[in-house]
Every structure is written in structure tokens, then in C-alpha cells.
Amino acid sequence: MPSVAARAQDTAPAETPPAPAAAPADTDEGAADKDVLKIRILMAREIREGRLPPLSLLDIPPPDDGIAGAKLAISDNNTTGRFLKQEFILDVVENADPAQLIAEVTKHIDAGVAYVVVDASAETLLKLSDTLKDKDAVLFNASAPDETLREEQCRLNVKHTAPSRTMLADALAQYMAWKQWRNWVLVIGPAPEDKLYADAIRRAAKRFGLKIVEERVFDYDPGSRRADGGFEQVQQQIPSFMQGLPEHDVVVVADEGELFGEYFPYRTWVSRPVIGTAGLFATPWHPAIELWGGTQFQNRFKRLAGRVMRPLDYNAWTAVRSVGEAATRKSSADPKVLIPYMRSPEFELAAFKGQKVTYRAWNGQLRQPILVATAKILVTVSPQPGFLHQLTELDTLGVDRPESKCTAFKN
Numbered sequence: 001m002p003s004v005a006a007r008a009q010d011t012a013p014a015e016t017p018p019a020p021a022a023a024p025a026d027t028d029e030g031a032a033d034k035d036v037l038k039i040r041i042l043m044a045r046e047i048r049e050g051r052l053p054p055l056s057l058l059d060i061p062p063p064d065d066g067i068a069g070a071k072l073a074i075s076d077n078n079t080t081g082r083f084l085k086q087e088f089i090l091d092v093v094e095n096a097d098p099a100q101l102i103a104e105v106t107k108h109i110d111a112g113v114a115y116v117v118v119d120a121s122a123e124t125l126l127k128l129s130d131t132l133k134d135k136d137a138v139l140f141n142a143s144a145p146d147e148t149l150r151e152e153q154c155r156l157n158v159k160h161t162a163p164s165r166t167m168l169a170d171a172l173a174q175y176m177a178w179k180q181w182r183n184w185v186l187v188i189g190p191a192p193e194d195k196l197y198a199d200a201i202r203r204a205a206k207r208f209g210l211k212i213v214e215e216r217v218f219d220y221d222p223g224s225r226r227a228d229g230g231f232e233q234v235q236q237q238i239p240s241f242m243q244g245l246p247e248h249d250v251v252v253v254a255d256e257g258e259l260f261g262e263y264f265p266y267r268t269w270v271s272r273p274v275i276g277t278a279g280l281f282a283t284p285w286h287p288a289i290e291l292w293g294g295t296q297f298q299n300r301f302k303r304l305a306g307r308v309m310r311p312l313d314y315n316a317w318t319a320v321r322s323v324g325e326a327a328t329r330k331s332s333a334d335p336k337v338l339i340p341y342m343r344s345p346e347f348e349l350a351a352f353k354g355q356k357v358t359y360r361a362w363n364g365q366l367r368q369p370i371l372v373a374t375a376k377i378l379v380t381v382s383p384q385p386g387f388l389h390q391l392t393e394l395d396t397l398g399v400d401r402p403e404s405k406c407t408a409f410k411n
Helices: 004-011 019-035 067-081 098-110 122-131 165-179 192-207 230-241 294-305 311-330 335-343
Strands: 037-046 086-095 115-119 138-141 158-160 183-188 211-217 250-254 274-276 280-283 370-373 378-382
Touching: 037 067, 037 098, 037 311, 067 086, 067 294, 067 311, 086 098, 086 311, 098 115, 098 122, 115 122, 115 311, 122 138, 138 311, 138 335, 165 192, 165 274, 165 280, 165 370, 165 378, 183 192, 192 211, 192 250, 311 335
Parallel strands: 037 086, 037 115, 115 138, 138 158, 183 211, 183 250, 250 274, 274 280
Antiparallel strands: 280 370, 370 378
């Protein structure tokens, strides 16, 4: 009786190719892989600890806020890229220490990454841009609305997919002008960013012929806002705070930290609409939008992330898609080719807003329609009808070229 080893040898499949015969196939596969142009994109997140949570538990950001939008854009880029032998890869770095975050980003840049989507404070973004100023890399600001980043402190290696405060304020002001709601009361929170938003509101009111009849500062103590009965205190406090005002059409709330603004609708002394950071607000994206292919776009995001798309997700998506669109058009991954192209008049990106979006050549800001919405529905889209511009109506939102103080982009 033959041994087990002998039987195994006897029954071995005769058609099994010897090892050397497989070598050419492996070589072909390796060659094919080398033909694929790999484009790595980095998302850098500054974990900002110590912030108070939003007023509503419904508004607590998900842990993947922004990252999920970038992942969807990577998927979209690869849908086209696979036919063009391009592969897009997303890496993520997160750190609460700005210095360590900058060091980690620098390591990736030195390893060949040229495109960075940044979710960080204005201060961290400036330090990062200055650290990378001599490298072939571009930063996409996906979250900081600070005007100074586009103006006095603009940087040639930074593009802004997040709309500036002036763009958001102008979008609201245009709709108020269209509605003929011209007299405003401005309520300002105590935080520094609230004051910056108030500056944008003042500018927008002056720009579009509206009038702020009075300003008041709301000093809010959030210590007991989760306590039972807290709403009763607010119900008494806000009407008292809003007494004795001149005749006005709307109340504008400047509360970027979302610490008190949501208390104002339905609690003012005189029944008036609330706009600004609460009530009716301006935003780059809204989870209820269905126009211009928005339903399909939203559904794809929900399948990927298991939640609705937030503004930061949209800003990150736009940044990653900008790289993908440029790479597709130029058949290149070279930042020396793609970065100038994205700033040129030839670049445009379909962004589910009814018209193509582009970057302003004088400060790197993405020009785009701005949605005006409530928590539940889209109300309108700015620019509003009748607000004209010699080049594009989108430049009626935010700082236009003749007003710009940015000098970094001038040849």
C-alpha cells in the first residue's frame, strides 16, 4: 500500500504551473501598478478641547466631522481616477497641540504629500502655512471663517473652501434687503469670534443699505443651562433684555459658539424674526437640500457615514474634489502644475449648487452660492436676484477684488 506522501504526489494536479512560469504575470501586475498615479491627500485636524458643548444636544459634532466629507470626495475622485490610472489616498492626523500637529503635517509633506485639508484655528493655520511656505504644498482651509486669513494675513499657499464671515453676512443681508427688512437690532455675545461676526454684520448692513438701529451685548453665563427649570430663567431674562428697543424688523444674533442664540427665537419682547447665527442663518451646506443633484449627493454621504452631511464635511469634500478635478484635467499630480491651475480662470468645479464654483485669484477664497436656511429647510440661496456684478454675481458675497487687502497673490 503506497504511503500518504506517495498518494499525495500521485494526486497532485498535473496542470499546476511551475513557479518560474508565474513570474511574467507578477511582473505585468507590478508594471501595471507602477503606471497608476498615486495622489495622497492629508487631512489635519486640531482637536480643540475646552469648548463648551453646543446649546442643543442635537448639534454635538460627530467624531468624524469633516473626515467623512473628505472620504466621500476620495471615493468620488477614484470613480473617475480608475479610468485615468489615478488613485487618491486619504491620510488623517489629529492633535490637540498645534506644535505637534504642525510637526506631523511637515513629516507628511517631506514624504511627498502636497495637498492638506486643514480643520484648525486661524492661529494654527497661519503657523502651519508659514512653516510650509518654501515647500511645494497647498493648504485648504475647511473651517476657519476669519477674514484676516483672506486679507491682511493671506498666504499664497492657502486656499479657503470655508466661506468667510463676510460671505455669510452678505448672504443674509442680501435676503433681508430683498425682503425689505431694513432695520436691525444686533445682539452680540461675549466671545471674540462673536465680535468678529458682528463686524461682518455691520459691514454687510452698510454695504446693502440696511440700518442697525441698536446694538446690545448679551453676557451669558452657561453654568446652569442643563439644570431643570433653566428654560424658565431664560424665558424671563431675554424678554427683559430686549425691552426698550427702537422700532426694528429683525433681531440679528452674533453667537458663533452656539451658547445662547437659540434661546432668542420666540422669546423676544416684540415679535420679530431672528437671524444671524440662530433662527435664519447662512451656511455653505444644509442636510435638507435636494436641488441640483443634492438628493443623490446626500444619499451617497449617508451610505458612507451613516448620518447627514454637515458644513465642515462639505468644505472638506470641496477641497479634496478640487485636487481630484485638477488632476483629472491636467493628468498630473505635480503640485507645481495643479496649484496654479486651481487658481486660474480655467479651473471650475461642479459642487451641487446649481453653478460651477471657482477660486478667487486675489486671495484663494472659493466663490460659491451661500444657502440661507433654518434648522429644517432651505429658505433661499444668495446671491439674490438683482444683485449684479461686472464679472460674476458670486463676487457680491464677501470682499471683492477692489476692496481686498491681500497682497500675497499679486504678481
